[in-house]
Amino acid sequence: MILHTYWRSSCAYRVRIVLGLKGIEYEPRFVHLVRDGGEQYRPEFLQKSPLGQVPVLELKQGGTPVFLSQSLAIIEYLEERYPTPALLPSDALARARVRELAQVVNSAIQPFQNTGTTNFLKEVAPDLDKSRWYRHFIGRGLATLEARAKSLAGRFLVGEDLSIADALLVPQLYAARRVELPLDAYPTLLRVEAECVKLDGFAVAHPDRQPDRE
Numbered sequence: 001m002i003l004h005t006y007w008r009s010s011c012a013y014r015v016r017i018v019l020g021l022k023g024i025e026y027e028p029r030f031v032h033l034v035r036d037g038g039e040q041y042r043p044e045f046l047q048k049s050p051l052g053q054v055p056v057l058e059l060k061q062g063g064t065p066v067f068l069s070q071s072l073a074i075i076e077y078l079e080e081r082y083p084t085p086a087l088l089p090s091d092a093l094a095r096a097r098v099r100e101l102a103q104v105v106n107s108a109i110q111p112f113q114n115t116g117t118t119n120f121l122k123e124v125a126p127d128l129d130k131s132r133w134y135r136h137f138i139g140r141g142l143a144t145l146e147a148r149a150k151s152l153a154g155r156f157l158v159g160e161d162l163s164i165a166d167a168l169l170v171p172q173l174y175a176a177r178r179v180e181l182p183l184d185a186y187p188t189l190l191r192v193e194a195e196c197v198k199l200d201g202f203a204v205a206h207p208d209r210q211p212d213r214e
């Protein structure tokens, strides 16, 4: 299987974590999101991902390549195909909690920090204070996660078992540090992150360990 990825993409980082935790071999193909106006907008990549975004998982169906985008769809596909270690709890409410926290990152934070969004903002609102923008949306999302985590977290974000929610949390904290958001208001999230990064699956997925890192 092939993963179209970029070292600093938090969404590709999520998928790399899941591939690493499950020990799934894959071939990376690098898509530079900044160089030459963004390789994600080249016609050949838009055929794989019409939104022009990474990650994309490339699979073979009956010998023909097929392309799956959206990190959460990819992660749930991997969870079904490679169930060990399980990254979704067996209890229905706990499973919904994992998806709830994953969606806070996926829907309520990441779209506001996305390169495509901020490039467009530069165009339509050149005087915008970008650092205030990032702090507002990332801070609001992390505060939501922290509030939930206070009652839900154990060793990991939802209870004692590692889950998809942890695979979204760690890249989001990485993205928050990139924009220098102070993180001391989120002690539970930092404690969970410290547990996650002890695991090899997280270590191998880190942006600094990617061959396309600059």
Ligand SMILES: N[C@@H](CCC(=O)N[C@@H](CS)C(=O)NCC(=O)O)C(=O)O
Residues within 6 Å of the ligand: 009, 010, 011, 012, 033, 038, 040, 052, 053, 054, 055, 069, 070, 071, 072, 106, 114, 115, 116, 117
């Ligand atoms: N919801 C999508 C978001 C994907 C996304 O925004 N990817 C970013 C990198 S983290 C990207 O490729 N941005 C390039 C652009 O929008 O131009 C997912 O979870 O995969």
